[in-house]
Amino acid sequence: MNHINIGIIGLGTVGSGVLEIINKEKEKLFTETGIQVNIVKICDKDNSKLDSKFHSMFTSNWKEITESKEIDTVVELIGGNTVAYEVQKSALENSKFLITANKALLSEKGQELFALAKSKNVEIGFEASVGGAIPVIRSIKTGLVSNEFLSLYGILNGTTNFILTKMEEEDMDYFEALSLAQKLGFAEQDPTFDVEGIDAAHKLSLLCGLAFKQKVSIEDISIEGISKISKSEIKQAKSLGLRIKLLGIAKKTEQGLELRVSPIMIPLDHPLASVKFEMNTIYFETSYSGPSMLMGKGAGSLPTASAVIADILYYAERKINKNSALENNLFEKGKIASSKETEARFYIRLKTVDKPGVLGLITNILGKNYVSISSIRQNESLNEPVELIILTHKSKAGNVISSIDEIDKHKDIIKEKSIYLRLEDFN
Amino acid sequence: MNHINIGIIGLGTVGSGVLEIINKEKEKLFTETGIQVNIVKICDKDNSKLDSKFHSMFTSNWKEITESKEIDTVVELIGGNTVAYEVQKSALENSKFLITANKALLSEKGQELFALAKSKNVEIGFEASVGGAIPVIRSIKTGLVSNEFLSLYGILNGTTNFILTKMEEEDMDYFEALSLAQKLGFAEQDPTFDVEGIDAAHKLSLLCGLAFKQKVSIEDISIEGISKISKSEIKQAKSLGLRIKLLGIAKKTEQGLELRVSPIMIPLDHPLASVKFEMNTIYFETSYSGPSMLMGKGAGSLPTASAVIADILYYAERKINKNSALENNLFEKGKIASSKETEARFYIRLKTVDKPGVLGLITNILGKNYVSISSIRQNESLNEPVELIILTHKSKAGNVISSIDEIDKHKDIIKEKSIYLRLEDFN
Structure with missing residues (x-):
């Protein structure tokens, strides 16, 4: 026996x-x-x-x-x-x-x-x-063995996904949702590890070895948590047909592996957007199997x-x-893309005074930095500052960030630090 | 070597x-x-x-x-x-x-x-x-080995999912969407096998053995295809926050395994609803791992x-x-629930004349058959017949079907064969 x-x-x-x-x-x-x-x-x-x-x-x-x-x-x-x-x-x-x-x-x-x-x-x-509970490691090691991974997007941390879901569904602000998560045992008393994206980054680094056959340490990953996400961004996303998720992302690019943990806006009708509360998900695209997603309880x-x-x-x-095939977990260092060089669509929220010339100044700065605007919206408002929402076409992150830095220097017209988020439409 | x-x-x-x-x-x-x-x-x-x-x-x-x-x-x-x-x-x-x-x-x-x-x-x-491409069989056999399966819902046929997606997104009727699917190579010239749910039933029977450790043949499964789904149902579903999917379903009930392939309305924000075009998905609940979903390309x-x-x-x-553990595929026959005895929520669409007493007659027949109404809606209309949409609470399928048969006998008030669909809210 x-x-x-x-x-x-x-x-x-x-x-x-x-x-x-x-x-x-x-x-x-x-x-x-x-x-x-x-x-x-x-x-x-x-x-x-x-x-x-x-x-x-x-x-x-x-x-x-x-x-x-x-x-x-x-x-x-x-x-x-x-x-x-x-x-x-x-x-x-x-x-x-x-x-x-x-x-x-x-x-x-x-x-x-x-x-x-x-x-x-x-x-x-x-x-x-x-x-x-998701059999993701086994699936990568055996079920997808012939494939090359092209990209991987994971909702890898249940605490943050719970907080974001509550913020949207029950109109809570970040701290309300966090303290509810703590009360229900979904968040630690010191939630830093989860909400700042470190736990997700640990998991992403483990997945990346297996998926991309490349050694990835947490230092290689651009990490941003959800603590800066406000109700206002959640609502804006919704009105744009989008939803904010904290994603761990690894993407093959010509510059190397793009590695990131950060809040991302994704289309409401993308399968990742339907992953709620404490559920975890790994979505990926490979050379042969096409897009796939594995979802399940990430903790408990x-x-x-x-x-x-x-x-x-x-x-x-x-x-x-005793057979060691399919069980290699040791990988060599590979090329990692610099975060600023990576390209993405961006959502930008600016709070400006309501004066002629403001829009011209902003669009000029973006244009000069090769950031091309896909849509722009300013809701009518009686009070200043007015809120300006810009969606960009695919642009270099570094260019978007320098544009915003430059725009924010105009303290006469910009009334609050501008916010940007990556937008992923999976195209 | x-x-x-x-x-x-x-x-x-x-x-x-x-x-x-x-x-x-x-x-x-x-x-x-x-x-x-x-x-x-x-x-x-x-x-x-x-x-x-x-x-x-x-x-x-x-x-x-x-x-x-x-x-x-x-x-x-x-x-x-x-x-x-x-x-x-x-x-x-x-x-x-x-x-x-x-x-x-x-x-x-x-x-x-x-x-x-x-x-x-x-x-x-x-x-x-x-x-x-979805590693579902390996996941059931190894990743979930300690679990008892409670339910399994699959979008198991890409052709029908493609047709339903096109009908909704591009306002096509069934035959338009089918012939587009044929043109693109997603449907055979004789599409019976796919559109009538037989292919999905074959796959469901294979999954059920592994998941429920019970021998299931296609004869044990209640099979209904999508050829009766019209644009009107697609739209009604949408206005109710629902979407129609052809699901293969296996559920443990006290009466035995409930087995079905049929079009089902599901909430728009359920992960299964986000599975579009030719993608396949298996969603399941087990004793320990909780709800999980595996999605990917089902063909190609x-x-x-x-x-x-x-x-x-x-x-x-x-x-x-040479080791045969985890590789048993031989199962004994188990208990199968009779389709009529199974319980579900139902969507019912009636086309009636616009006269006093009609609503009373219909609700009486439903009540007599223990079918309890969750919501009822009649849109204002200048022309007869008027469309009456009823959502029921969980009711025995047999009772719902006999109610509808009885209602449809009133040719003086019912102007077209009534339609019913199961509604799955995953609660």
């Missing part, structure tokens, strides 16, 4: 979900895969949260798992990059297969850890680290546990047969 | 795509998977469409492939259920791994063919048979070939190591 002995380290949200599902579905998993999953040891700081029937397996010393002769596969679900780093290194050094949901650690130290795994002839499963106890267990069984099958 | 020798039978749209990609990407595939794919023989009726560099591999006798000692894996891309059936049987009898995109044959004869494969200790890969030469090649390599890796 085929079986696998696992040790789980970390009993937070995801760890307790893994324990719950394996315990409940042991028989089903065996019937469907032919592999019996035995939980041998469970480690956490203390066993207070642990059902008493598991107390005999409990240890507070993670080395009893990573160094155990009996255990084949270590499931690291502590998260973060301190203890978890020690745990992962020790597990691999002891030639254990490793399953994890730890995107921050793999984004930072992945190259070292994957190399260590390779040298020990073991493998690391990290399906749960990107897109929670059971959805993430579902991906962890899929990995446990997938790698158990590989371990039993 | 790991390698696999394949023979391709059938050089139509998909077959020539497979040949093109393998020929172009041979080196990439080897680098990324460690497996070298050798095309040993190619079979079609004649070699007129075949690039001369492949002529030395050509045969018009498929037995030279299925019975070849040299070949490990037969790629059957003829389609249909006549010659393809003989080819598949012969390949399996000769202990070849089999890769195919043939949904009609697997839906009809899958149980026999999967059993034959099992008895010969070989496997059948059919990722390309459902959802083209290169997208389908991309899935065929993913299967060739996936099974090559399995073949080299």
